Amino acid sequence: MIKAVSLAKTGFLALCLALAVGAMAGAQELPQLHSVQDVAADDVLNIRAEPSARSDIIGGFAPDARNIEVVALNITRRWGLVNHHEGTGWVSMRYLLAQGRPIDHYNMPQGLRCFGTEPFWSATSQGGMLRYEAMGAAPVMLEIEIAQDSGIGDDLRRMIQMRGPDGAASAYIHPAECNDGMSERAYGLSAALMTGPSAPLLLGCCSLAP
Numbered sequence: 070m071i072k073a074v075s076l077a078k079t080g081f082l083a084l085c086l087a088l089a090v091g092a093m094a095g096a097q098e099l100p101q102l103h104s105v106q107d108v109a110a111d112d113v114l115n116i117r118a119e120p121s122a123r124s125d126i127i128g129g130f131a132p133d134a135r136n137i138e139v140v141a142l143n144i145t146r147r148w149g150l151v152n153h154h155e156g157t158g159w160v161s162m163r164y165l166l167a168q169g170r171p172i173d174h175y176n177m178p179q180g181l182r183c184f185g186t187e188p189f190w191s192a193t194s195q196g197g198m199l200r201y202e203a204m205g206a207a208p209v210m211l212e213i214e215i216a217q218d219s220g221i222g223d224d225l226r227r228m229i230q231m232r233g234p235d236g237a238a239s240a241y242i243h244p245a246e247c248n249d250g251m252s253e254r255a256y257g258l259s260a261a262l263m264t265g266p267s268a269p270l271l272l273g274c275c276s277l278a279p
Contacts, residue, residue, distance in 0.1 A: 098223050099244070100140045100257030102277050103149070103165040108132040114165075116158035120148030128153045130160070137165065138278040140257035141246070152278075156253040177216050177229065178277065183242070183260040185273025186250050192240075192262060199231060199240070201264055209264060211238045225258065235265030247274035 105114050113129030120143040130137060137160070139149035148159045181194040189204040192211075199211040211231040219226050231238040245259040258275035 099142065100138050100225075100277055102135075102168045103137045103139055104135045104168055105130050105132055105137070106164055106166040108164055114160060116151065116153050116160055118158060120145075120159040122161075124159070127158050135168070136278050138257075138276060139165065140255050150255060152254045152256075157255050177213055177227070180279035181275060181277060183240075183258075183262065183273050183275040184249065185260075185271055188271075190262075190271055190273065192260075199229075199238075201233075201262075209233060211264065233264055235268065237266055238262075238264050238268070242275055249274055 108114050110132055112132060114132070114134070115126045116128040116130065117124040118127050119125075137151055139151055139160075139162075141150040142148065142162070143150075143159070147162055149162050149165060150157055151160050152158075177194040177199070179194055179196070182191065183193075184191040190202065192199050192201045194200075194213075197213055199213055201209045201211055211233040214230045214232060216227045216229045218224065226243040227241070229240040229242065231240070240260060240262040242258055242260045244257055247256040247259045248254070249256070256274035256276055258277070260271075260273050260275045262271045262273070263269070264271075
């Protein structure tokens with residue numbers, strides 16, 4: 070009897086773990102870059118103020134537009150949230166095609182940008198290096214040694230190990246709602262960065278869009 074109860078508990082825990090992992094992977098499918106599809110050459114893909122075809126049009130994407138970063142979906146998953154000027158808007162997912170994961174195992178995508186305030190800083194992925202810039206200081210190049218993933222499909226979390234002038238540097242990038250504190254723009258990745266072993270911890274947002 071005890072053994073049966075133990076196995077039942079074990080099976081239940083395994084099931085809960087599997088469901089939790091599946092839910093986490095599904096919840097982390099964004100942000101992701103998209104291209105416009107099925108829009109006529111003489112037309113545009115409308116950006117709307119709200120996730121509704123009746124909502125006001127606030128902008129548009131060309132029929133051949135690429136690298137459109139969708140950072141969230143509405144409750145029906147038919148509309149994607151994108152950045153537009155200093156704010157956000159909604160685009161019909163019917164007319165967007167996912168370009169695929171730009172973050173692979175052990176590498177960071179070319180052009181990935183992370184940034185923060187208090188203090189102001191930015192970091193851009195360039196050819197296996199992370200170019201770090203802080204207000205009033207010269208740029209610092211950090212060599213990316215590894216961008217370790219979790220082994221879970223569609224999980225964008227990455228623990229990054231780097232080497233810089235002051236020694237070992239590290240960063241953690243993960244899916245989370247993020248705001249730059251300066252505009253109404255929204256981002257789907259958050260970052261924590263240390264440029265050296267004794268450097269301060271910097272917090273900010275990241276964008277996949279070049």
